[in-house]
Each structure stands twice: as C-alpha cells, then as structure tokens.
Amino acid sequence: MFVKDNMSTKDKLITCVIYTVAFSAISILLLITIFIFRKGAPLIFKIGIPNFIMNKTWAPLGSQYGIFSMIMGTIWITAGAMIIGIPLGVSCSIYLVEYAPLIIRKILKPIIELLAGIPSVVYGFIGVVMLAPFIRIHMGGPGLSVLAGSIILGIMILPTIVGISIDTLQAVPNSYREGALALGATKWQSIYKVVLPAARNGIIASIILGMGRAIGETMAVIMVTGNSANVPHSILDPVRTLTSNIALEMGYATGDHQQALFSTGIVLFIFIMIINTNHLLKIYFYYLLYLPLQFFVL
Amino acid sequence: MGRAGGIFPTIIGTIFIAVIAVLISTPLGVCTAIFLTEYAKEGIMTKIVRFGSECLAGIPSIIFGLFGFVLFVEYLHFGWSILSGSLTLSFMILPTIIRTTEEAIKAVPYSFREVSYSLGATKWQTIKKVVLPGALPGIVTGVILGIGRSVGETAAVIFTAGGSLNIPSSIFDSSRTMSVHFYILAREGISMNNAYGTAAILVISILLINFFAYWIMHKVTAKYS
Incomplete structure (x- = not known):
C-alpha cells in the first residue's frame, strides 16, 4: 500500500x-491497558463495582477493599493543587510574556523548565522537612496533610502550566495588542480582554495537563500527605491518594490484596485517560474558570 | 542498609538503567518521528500514532511501574532486574524522544531535502545523509532529557528494578537507583544525613544533565534561525 x-x-x-x-507508542499503550486490566479487573467484578468504589473501608487483612476514601483524597489534593498552581502559573506566564523585559524572560523561562526536571522524591523531601513542621506548628494538625500535599503539587505542576501558557501567549499576534491599545484600552485591559481570550485553548490545555500530572504524582504525595485511608474533613487532615495507595502497599501485597492494588490502578488509569482524551473537559474548564475570570477580574 | 557507607553501587545502577533505557527507546522514538515527519501524510495513521504518544506522555509513572511489574517481572520472568527497570523506563521516555526528534526534523529546512532529491538521492538516502545529521543535535537533546527523566524517576523503578545495594554484574541483577535509594533513606528515616547527601548528588546531576540538554537545544535554534 505504502x-x-x-x-x-x-x-x-x-x-x-x-x-x-x-506504531510502538500506541502498541505500548494497548499493552499497558491489557495487562493492568487483566490483573485488576477480576477483583473488581468479584466484589462488585459499586462496592469497590463506594466502600469507605480499606482493610486488606479483613478482605475489605473499598477505595472511596482514596478517590476523595485524590480529588481533594488535585483540587488544592489546582487552586494554588493555576493562579501562580498563569500570572507568572502573563508577567513573563507581557511585562518582563526580554532578558528576564530569557533567564527565568529555562529556570522554570528546570523545575520540571527535579525528581518528585526531592519535592516530597522538602515538604517533609520544611512544609509539614511549619503547618504543624502554625496551623495545627499533624502537619502531613491535604494542605501540604496541595502546596507541593501546586509547585510541581507550575512548569507544565507556565511552559505551555508562555508558548501560547507568545503565539498571539502583536497586532491584537496594538489594536486594543489603539482603541484606548489600558495594558491590563488589552491583556484580559484580548490576549487571554485569544490564548484560551493553550492555557486551558496547559491546566488540564497540569491536572493530569497532579493526579498521577506518587512519590511526593506519599511523603507529605500522611497516608491515612480516611475521607478528609478539613485541609489539615492526613489523606491517602490512589497513587500512594498503590505505591505504599505494592512492596508486600500478595494474592487478592495485590489484585486490589491493580484495581486501584485501573481507576487511576481511567481518570487519566478521561483527562487525556476528553475534549468536553476543555469546554467545562472554559465555563468554570475562564468565563468567570473575564467578568470578575477588574 | 544505607546507614553507613557510600552510594557508589546506586550510582552504577542509575547509570546502567538510564543508559539501557535510552538505548532501547531512541531507535523506536527516532523511527516514529521519521514516520510522522517524512513518510506519512497527515491523516488517520498519524492521528493514531500521535494519540498513542500523547496518551503515553500523560500516563503516571506508578502505572508504568505496575505494568512493568506484571509484564517484565512476573509474566516474562525477568525478575527484579536492571533489564525490567530499563524496559519500563524506555516506554516512559518514548514520548519525550518522539516529540523532540519530531521538532528537530521539522527544523531542518525543506530546501535541504529538495537539493538532495535533485542530486538523485532516494528517500532513505536523503533522510540518512541530510535530514538526520541536521536534526542530530535536537535528537541528542531529546536523549539527554530522557536520561534526566530516568535518573529522577522513582515510582516506575522501585517495583521493576528492586532495591539491591550490590554492584550489579549483569542486566539480570537487581539494582537500586539513586532516587530509589534516597526515597528509602528518607521515608524509613534510616539516615537523614545520608539522605541529604544523596539528594544533593541527585539534584546536581539532574540539573547538569538538563543544563547540557538546553545548551544543545539553544545551539540548534541559533543555527537555523
């Protein structure tokens, strides 16, 4: 044919x-899907999907495999990371593209990209030795908490958000800015009425990628969130995510318990694939975040 | 286990695993990028290939760890070994190499190819003698970034390469990478001093690796613009 x-x-x-x-990449993707599902799916069907997802008790010794608290943990931590990471990341890229002199942008952009290369265990370690004691002393609770995890993850997703946002903001033609300024708009008005809407797709894509990274992050989260398998009630409670549930117990789990960890992996995998592929998510993010921003900022 | 003594075995393990991972994934990634840029017309085939690469880039390392554990450690009976670890990592860094190589190939001016064809070269000769040499610095950047990612990775390695602290003598031996060693030291509170030391070496080596990659990338962009 070809x-x-x-x-x-x-x-x-x-x-x-x-x-x-x-076709190696797509074949690897298929292999991953097949092997994870082959190992994890039998247990999900054995105990039933509703029981697996909605049961709050995770007690492998008593054959109780419910991951509801872990799903809630992942949602709490990811939401916290987005609340910290999005404003920081987007405003950082707006500053670098629209306000900063060229020399500062040329120095700062590679530095922010280098942040992406720092291993997640190192972030986790920083969280344990600096952030957790600070939270414990000044805000109470055990220190290892939703808050600590969210702050660390918020910093970790910065390079993802900033890298792509900068590229999209730079791709907005200069004539757009000139047009807005010529109509008498101030610099900030031209940014939030003209440049940001024009860069919408890229910025939302960067946020979604950052969210995927926050959901999938393992090592940093294990070290700073305390890992108790309960549904959190405040941001100072310790929490366990889907990823840390797998990594914590994989070392010694056998039989049904090991299968349950693979079942947790399936749920995580489905979360990630929804984020990777779902274009509806983009529209949702537009109405949830972007549109209100247009009205309320200034 | 790590309370006393140095980290030489983990440095050797890290180098072994990262280098083998890159050796496996570079040919795959470069071929895929050549396919995307030189062979295929934009259409359903390139969409499938790109979809695979993008999804693979988004998959968390812990999923790669689980996958490597079932496929290599259990199913193929490689056990906890350098081979299992580097195969798993090679899958993980494949999207990085595909993306950087694709961009590097696209940066080679189209006129270069036209000249080569006009001299009577075949498609493969053009790719081998003109396109790939022009894109080489970009490919090297991708490879170095891949090494950087393998060195810093913990979750995918800990379940596939195991945690032996001996100097590996073959690729079927278990070995601990620096980041796994650091994780174990810090998490189990074995020795905070050694943990700080390992972290320092780890971060400095990764920063150097990445600096090197960006330096090459900078030289490439300066060359064609």
Whole structure:
C-alpha cells in the first residue's frame, strides 16, 4: 500500500520497518491497558463495582477493599493543587510574556523548565522537612496533610502550566495588542480582554495537563500527605491518594490484596485517560474558570 | 542498609538503567518521528500514532511501574532486574524522544531535502545523509532529557528494578537507583544525613544533565534561525 513499485528493495524494507516501529507508542499503550486490566479487573467484578468504589473501608487483612476514601483524597489534593498552581502559573506566564523585559524572560523561562526536571522524591523531601513542621506548628494538625500535599503539587505542576501558557501567549499576534491599545484600552485591559481570550485553548490545555500530572504524582504525595485511608474533613487532615495507595502497599501485597492494588490502578488509569482524551473537559474548564475570570477580574 | 557507607553501587545502577533505557527507546522514538515527519501524510495513521504518544506522555509513572511489574517481572520472568527497570523506563521516555526528534526534523529546512532529491538521492538516502545529521543535535537533546527523566524517576523503578545495594554484574541483577535509594533513606528515616547527601548528588546531576540538554537545544535554534 505504502511501498511504491519504483523503490529499491532496501528502500522498501526500510519503509516497512519505519511503518511498523511507528506504531510502538500506541502498541505500548494497548499493552499497558491489557495487562493492568487483566490483573485488576477480576477483583473488581468479584466484589462488585459499586462496592469497590463506594466502600469507605480499606482493610486488606479483613478482605475489605473499598477505595472511596482514596478517590476523595485524590480529588481533594488535585483540587488544592489546582487552586494554588493555576493562579501562580498563569500570572507568572502573563508577567513573563507581557511585562518582563526580554532578558528576564530569557533567564527565568529555562529556570522554570528546570523545575520540571527535579525528581518528585526531592519535592516530597522538602515538604517533609520544611512544609509539614511549619503547618504543624502554625496551623495545627499533624502537619502531613491535604494542605501540604496541595502546596507541593501546586509547585510541581507550575512548569507544565507556565511552559505551555508562555508558548501560547507568545503565539498571539502583536497586532491584537496594538489594536486594543489603539482603541484606548489600558495594558491590563488589552491583556484580559484580548490576549487571554485569544490564548484560551493553550492555557486551558496547559491546566488540564497540569491536572493530569497532579493526579498521577506518587512519590511526593506519599511523603507529605500522611497516608491515612480516611475521607478528609478539613485541609489539615492526613489523606491517602490512589497513587500512594498503590505505591505504599505494592512492596508486600500478595494474592487478592495485590489484585486490589491493580484495581486501584485501573481507576487511576481511567481518570487519566478521561483527562487525556476528553475534549468536553476543555469546554467545562472554559465555563468554570475562564468565563468567570473575564467578568470578575477588574 | 544505607546507614553507613557510600552510594557508589546506586550510582552504577542509575547509570546502567538510564543508559539501557535510552538505548532501547531512541531507535523506536527516532523511527516514529521519521514516520510522522517524512513518510506519512497527515491523516488517520498519524492521528493514531500521535494519540498513542500523547496518551503515553500523560500516563503516571506508578502505572508504568505496575505494568512493568506484571509484564517484565512476573509474566516474562525477568525478575527484579536492571533489564525490567530499563524496559519500563524506555516506554516512559518514548514520548519525550518522539516529540523532540519530531521538532528537530521539522527544523531542518525543506530546501535541504529538495537539493538532495535533485542530486538523485532516494528517500532513505536523503533522510540518512541530510535530514538526520541536521536534526542530530535536537535528537541528542531529546536523549539527554530522557536520561534526566530516568535518573529522577522513582515510582516506575522501585517495583521493576528492586532495591539491591550490590554492584550489579549483569542486566539480570537487581539494582537500586539513586532516587530509589534516597526515597528509602528518607521515608524509613534510616539516615537523614545520608539522605541529604544523596539528594544533593541527585539534584546536581539532574540539573547538569538538563543544563547540557538546553545548551544543545539553544545551539540548534541559533543555527537555523
């Protein structure tokens, strides 16, 4: 089909190889889906989907596998990380693109990108030795809490949000800004009425990517959130997420218990795939975040 | 276990795992990028390939860890070994390498290819002699970023490469990477001093790796613009 008749044998061979290898990424994705589901799905069906998702008790020794508190934990931590990460990240990129002199942008942008390379265990360690004691002393509670996890994750998703937002803001043609300024708009008016709406898709995409990263983060979360498998009632309560549930118990789990961890992985996998693929989420984010911002800011 | 002594075995383990991961995933990533830029027309096939790459980039490392554990450690009986760890990591860094290589290939001016074709070169000759050499710095950037990600990764490695503190003698030996070592030291409170030391080495090496990558990338953008 893709091999033309006038090609030499070598070229035909190479074309075949490249066409085959090109599908490695999608094949790996399929392999991951198959293996995770094969290992985790039997247990979900054995104890029933509603029981698995809505049961609040996680007690592997008593064969109680309910991950409701972990789902709530993931939602709390992710929401907290977004509340901290979105304003910081978006305002940081607006500053870097619209206000900062070129030299500052050239220095700061690579530094923010370097933040993405720092291992998550290191973030977690910083959270344990600095943030958790601070929260414990000044705000009460055990310190290892939803709040600590949200702050650390909010910082961790900054490079994702800033990197993509900067690129989209830079892609907005300068004539847009000039047009707004020529109509008598102030600098800030031109930014939030013209530039931000024009950069809408990219900024929302960056937020969604950051959210995916926050949901999937494991090591930093394990270290700073305290890991008790209860539904949190305040931001100072310790909490356990889906990811940390897997990583904490995978080392020693066997039999049904190990399968239950893979079932947790399935739920996490579904969360992530919804975020990766769902374009409805973009529209939802637009109405939830972006539109109110247009009305209420200034 | 880590209370006393140095981190030499973990440094060796880290280098082994990161290098093997990159060796596996670079050919796959480069071929995919060549497919996307040189061979395929935009259509259903490129959409599928891109979808796979983007989804893979979004999958959390813990899922890769679970997957590597079932497929390599249990199903293929590699056990907790450097091989299982680096295969898992190679899947994880594949999207990074695809993306950077694709951008590097796109940055090679189209006229280069036209000249090559006009001299009678075939498609593969053009790619091998003109496009890939031009894109090489960009590909190297992707590879270095991939190494950086493998060195810093914990969740995917801890369930596939195990936690042995011995110097590995073959790729079927279990080995601990620096980040896994640091995690175990810090989390189990074995030795805070050693944890700080390991973290310092880890962060400095990753910053150096990334600096190097950005430096090369900077040189590439300066070359063609």
